[in-house]
Amino acid sequence: MxxxxxxxxxxxxxxxxxxxxxxxxxxxxxxxxQIPDDDKVKIEQSVKKLNKPKLKLDKEGFTFGQ
Known part of the structure; x- marks a missing residue:
């Protein structure tokens, strides 16, 4: 404890x-x-490298658009 x-x-x-x-x-x-802003930047960069345009990080979290 x-x-x-x-x-x-x-x-x-x-x-x-x-x-x-x-x-x-x-x-x-x-x-x-909530994800800290500096972590959001790193995550957004990683998502960009994945080249998945439908996967995004918005104010609420991750979204996978149509």
Whole structure:
């Protein structure tokens, strides 16, 4: 527990689910769901290299257009 608390090891999804249920906290409050801007740039560059024009990253996340 002290390793989790002190950031030595990360919480697993299972840990977060247990915390969510025990403390009655919505899971989306415990999990980062937004991609940082600098990561978005790297992801967009990688997607461009894939040459898949329908695959895009918008404000909400990834989309695969028609």
């Amino acid at each position: 002290s390793e989790l608390k002190n950031g030595v090891i990360p919480f697993s999804l299972k840990d977060l689910i247990v915390i969510s249920k025990l403390l009655k906290i919505e899971l989306d409050k415990l999990i980062l769901t």
